[in-house]
Amino acid sequence: MQFSSSLLENAVSEFAKLPGIGKKTALRLVLHLLKQETPSVLGFSETILKMRQEIKFCQRCYNVADADICSICANSMRKQDLICVVENIRDVIAIESTQQYNGIYHVLGGVISPLDGIGPNELNIEALVNRVQKENVAEIIFALNPNIQGDTTIYYIQKKLNAVPVKITTIARGIAFGGELEYTDEMTLARSISNRQPIESYMAK
Amino acid sequence: MQFSSSLLENAVSEFAKLPGIGKKTALRLVLHLLKQETPSVLGFSETILKMRQEIKFCQRCYNVADADICSICANSMRKQDLICVVENIRDVIAIESTQQYNGIYHVLGGVISPLDGIGPNELNIEALVNRVQKENVAEIIFALNPNIQGDTTIYYIQKKLNAVPVKITTIARGIAFGGELEYTDEMTLARSISNRQPIESYMAK
Numbered sequence: 001m002q003f004s005s006s007l008l009e010n011a012v013s014e015f016a017k018l019p020g021i022g023k024k025t026a027l028r029l030v031l032h033l034l035k036q037e038t039p040s041v042l043g044f045s046e047t048i049l050k051m052r053q054e055i056k057f058c059q060r061c062y063n064v065a066d067a068d069i070c071s072i073c074a075n076s077m078r079k080q081d082l083i084c085v086v087e088n089i090r091d092v093i094a095i096e097s098t099q100q101y102n103g104i105y106h107v108l109g110g111v112i113s114p115l116d117g118i119g120p121n122e123l124n125i126e127a128l129v130n131r132v133q134k135e136n137v138a139e140i141i142f143a144l145n146p147n148i149q150g151d152t153t154i155y156y157i158q159k160k161l162n163a164v165p166v167k168i169t170t171i172a173r174g175i176a177f178g179g180e181l182e183y184t185d186e187m188t189l190a191r192s193i194s195n196r197q198p199i200e201s202y203m204a205k
Numbered sequence: 206m207q208f209s210s211s212l213l214e215n216a217v218s219e220f221a222k223l224p225g226i227g228k229k230t231a232l233r234l235v236l237h238l239l240k241q242e243t244p245s246v247l248g249f250s251e252t253i254l255k256m257r258q259e260i261k262f263c264q265r266c267y268n269v270a271d272a273d274i275c276s277i278c279a280n281s282m283r284k285q286d287l288i289c290v291v292e293n294i295r296d297v298i299a300i301e302s303t304q305q306y307n308g309i310y311h312v313l314g315g316v317i318s319p320l321d322g323i324g325p326n327e328l329n330i331e332a333l334v335n336r337v338q339k340e341n342v343a344e345i346i347f348a349l350n351p352n353i354q355g356d357t358t359i360y361y362i363q364k365k366l367n368a369v370p371v372k373i374t375t376i377a378r379g380i381a382f383g384g385e386l387e388y389t390d391e392m393t394l395a396r397s398i399s400n401r402q403p404i405e406s407y408m409a410k
Contacts, residue, residue: 002301011256051216096207
């Protein structure tokens with residue numbers, strides 16, 4: 001792509017660095033911003049930078065936060081003895097969006113994956129164990145992606161918490177709403193049969 | 206979508222204002238920036254703002270420019286008596302990317318479209334007529350999109366330039382390279398027959 005302005009070219013290059021944004025899309029976005037009034041572009045630019053400079057990670061659960069403690073941990077209306085363990089911030093947003101969960105979180109920052117060089121020390125596992133030992137935690141719910149890495153992480157943490165009297169559960173695995181039995185893989189189908197639920201609990205949902 | 210940080214939420218809202226970027230994509234982009242080092246996000250933020258604040262429009266052809274005159278107009282290697290008339294900056298970039306055109310441009314900033322409230326006065330038509338009258342222009346090539354608005358604009362400008370002895374042409378309309386006769390609309394096919402070219406000029410391409 002040939003540009004007659006290096007200012008335009010640099011802006012397009014910056015946008016094209018973002019994941020999933022190619023040169024053509026970047027040009028479309030930059031030309032859109034070029035059409036906006038300067039204060040509006042200033043707002044865009046400052047908001048992004050402010051986010052990067054000022055955002056904090058909750059000292060308790062490692063979720064993104066505006067203060068030292070995130071708004072979820074600070075909310076006394078939520079069950080403080082129910083911890084949902086997730087891989088990353090995106091999972092917190094996904095679960096919060098269901099508006100069905102009333103406990104708090106613990107963000108691991110990943111899952112154990114030796115092939116990617118991620119061991120337990122790279123994750124917020126020690127902090128979780130400390131939390132469970134110090135705080136009065138009734139239940140830990142693992143909400144990790146159902147794959148080998150997720151299962152390994154659950155197994156590792158479970159062993160670490162062996163001595164602590166805490167209930168450990170994992171979110172249900174089965175066939176997704178709207179899914180079709182015919183196209184479901186064997187492992188999921190087998191698990192959904194062995195973990196079958198009484199019909200009342202199903203209808204109550 | 207539920208956010209536990211207003212800094213994050215604001216950044217996502219800013220990205221979601223861009224055309225074709227939904228909330229989920231915006232979140233993905235923001236989380237990507239959150240993972241980058243602060244100087245790199247500062248670079249992103251400053252480049253965008255600098256582009257908006259400092260970019261100029263060429264006083265001669267209305268293309269984007271870093272100075273009062275764009276780099277294409279200022280290039281003495283290009284034919285200064287050959288003007289290609291285009292609708293917008295994106296068309297300049299598209300033609301420049303072919304690396305086949307060696308003249309200069311005139312960006313109209315749109316085409317005549319009464320339904321959208323765009324008349325000749327909203328466009329850089331007067332400036333084009335002035336250029337042709339003052340500069341020693343040999344040929345004007347219209348490179349507008351082939352539709353009613355484009356044709357109306359060509360017709361209007363052509364009438365304005367009636368008294369000036371300048372050659373006026375338009376880019377060839379016909380079947381695109383790789384296109385199929387069978388699926389080409391009748392108007393295009395009819396034009397491509399009436400505007401048939403000697404085989405030598407075809408092979409020379």
